[in-house]
Amino acid sequence: MPKNVLFIMCDQLRWDYLSCAGHPGLETPHIDALAKRGVRFDRAYVQSPICGPSRMSFYTGRYVSSHGSTWNSIPLKVGEMTLGDHLRPLGVRTALCGKTHMAADAEGMKRLGLAPDSTIGALVAECGFEPYERDDGLHPSTSYGKRNKNYDQFMKELGWEDENPWDSVANSGEDADGNILSGWFLDNSDLKARAADEESETPYITRRAMDFIEEAGDTPWCLHLSYIKPHWPYIVPAPYHDMYPPETHSPVLRHDVEKDDPHPVFGAFMEERVSKAFTNQTTRTKVIGAYMGLIKQIDDQMGELMAYLDAKGLRDDTLIVFTSDHGDYLGDHWLGEKELFHDPSARIPLIVVDPSREADATRGTVSDALVEAIDVVPTILDYFGGQEVPHIIEGKSLRPLLHGQQEALRDFVVSEYDYSMRQVRRRLGVSVADAKLTMLFDGRWKYVFAEGFRPMLFDLETDPDEFHDLGGDPAYATECDRLQALFFQWTRRISQRTTISDAEIERRGVDLNEARAGIIIGFPTEADLEAALEADKKPPS
Structure with a gap:
């Protein structure tokens, strides 16, 4: 079926x-x-x-x-x-x-x-x-x-x-x-x-x-x-x-x-x-x-x-x-x-x-x-x-x-929000480019990065109803720094290279494929190129 x-x-x-x-x-x-x-x-x-x-x-x-x-x-x-x-x-x-x-x-x-x-x-x-x-x-x-x-x-x-x-x-x-x-x-x-x-x-x-x-x-x-x-x-x-x-x-x-x-x-x-x-x-x-x-x-x-x-x-x-x-x-x-x-x-x-x-x-x-x-x-x-x-x-x-x-x-987990089209942006005097929020939640701490403002922070273990925003409290600066580092790590992901996979890049290799295609920059002599190609044929030890 x-x-x-x-x-x-x-x-x-x-x-x-x-x-x-x-x-x-x-x-x-x-x-x-x-x-x-x-x-x-x-x-x-x-x-x-x-x-x-x-x-x-x-x-x-x-x-x-x-x-x-x-x-x-x-x-x-x-x-x-x-x-x-x-x-x-x-x-x-x-x-x-x-x-x-x-x-x-x-x-x-x-x-x-x-x-x-x-x-x-x-x-x-x-x-x-x-x-x-x-x-x-x-x-x-x-x-x-x-x-x-x-x-x-x-x-x-x-x-x-x-x-x-x-x-x-x-x-x-x-x-x-x-x-x-x-x-x-x-x-x-x-x-x-x-x-x-x-x-x-x-x-x-x-x-x-x-x-x-x-x-x-x-x-x-x-x-x-x-x-x-x-x-x-x-x-x-x-x-x-x-x-x-x-x-x-x-x-x-x-x-x-x-x-x-x-x-x-x-x-x-x-x-x-x-x-x-x-x-x-x-x-x-x-x-x-x-x-x-x-x-x-x-x-x-x-x-x-x-x-x-x-x-x-x-x-x-x-x-x-x-x-x-x-x-x-x-x-x-x-x-x-x-x-x-x-x-x-x-x-x-x-x-x-x-x-x-x-x-x-x-x-x-x-x-x-x-x-x-x-x-x-x-x-x-x-x-x-x-x-x-x-x-x-x-x-x-x-x-x-x-x-x-x-x-x-x-x-x-991550959630994002662009509030550039909302009246809120104008009320705050925020530019279109800066009207963005990103939430990162690790199962306990919910951190919201707000461009141009301090972050928001909630501890759902002690405050499951999310009433108390700790983002402006100096006592939680270390926690904010930790979560901001996770956020920065997330933003550095490669998300636009959708036409070729990591596996395909790995398969193609990065060294002698160029030489085989005739791009032989880096070799002082033809003998050096031939030696490298010959060595590449041998299985790794």
Whole structure:
């Protein structure tokens, strides 16, 4: 039987909003069942805490500073290899159902003569995925997002005549007088969406994933099922809209000490409009209820999808990855949205189910290994029997951990953030070139290098909630120096030499190959050259 991969990604799902991760009021039995069948990686981190760059790292297996797509709508440059580029030579159909947040390198494609509607051009423009159904779900009536006309048609066939049913039906509610209220506004989050459950985005894209699997037949496939929820607009259909009253919510994770002389960048993000909105308890309560309802809806769809795989007899041949592109502060640390590196933002759920017999010993376990989003591509490539390409892919396959053969992959994880497009940069008076942050976490110490400012430092052993920034305390200067040295070591990696591997350089050698090619500089006489060539023929002693 052919092997398959189901690569499931939620958008803005926090690591701790699953019952298997300990959430006190949210039951996610179907996602929990995946964890029981595989391994839940408890310390998984994204390479950037914002959609676009995080996803480009997921799809390339490369750090943000390597692939260069540092913020939403900054194109992934032509030539960056993606998951589909690695899998297609292996005969694997690699397709997308849902969101990528990909911005195509239109100028690069034009320079190379790649038409967007050509076979190659479409793949380059869609992160290497065959776009079976792309649905970014963001501002679909503007140039910012990509309108899913299939979903529009689906809604119209159900009788919705709205010009933009994504906005006015799936992501809006009604008041008692029948007035349509947009789900974009946070205080409308407690309304039920006008769309019925089966009409809304999450069940729709699940059904489209099933359509793809049905169509793929016996061809090996890798399907990226990418939900656009629980990302805002925070609004959900009945019966999910009122399932989670305040007593089911996790308490807000913030402390007054965080506002006492905060790091300048942290303080500037506290002043963002969305951060201030989440300090209002009424608003936050409405959003949390909807956020939990959106996750519950996803979990129910996981039940539908897994039942479908079982009915098709695909359970034993399908590797499943369940994850998220980043988290959501939801008012924690006096912040809204994501973007900085506290665990509510940069730490993600990651569950991997490997159907191989070699993975039986680790089923249902929780790994505390430090893993990164870039590990997903090499894991999938490994599953399909592809060769390792460490000069291109910077992540590491998780299969040794899944098979109980290894305890750790790395000593630290890294996440990067370019805030040059945010109002924060202007508020701080920082240049575009200097608006960058890099987080390094070694399992205890979380260090954030902030260009032009002092570092941030958190000791998660003594301060697991990350309330106390020690970066400005002279008593921790030695620790900062140690972590800065690790950061400097990481920045010196070779990440752009992707056209030739270390192994190939080693094979070619560096000495007499040039002489054999006629470049004989350094030899005083022809006799010296002949002697060197003769000596090189002899096996080493």
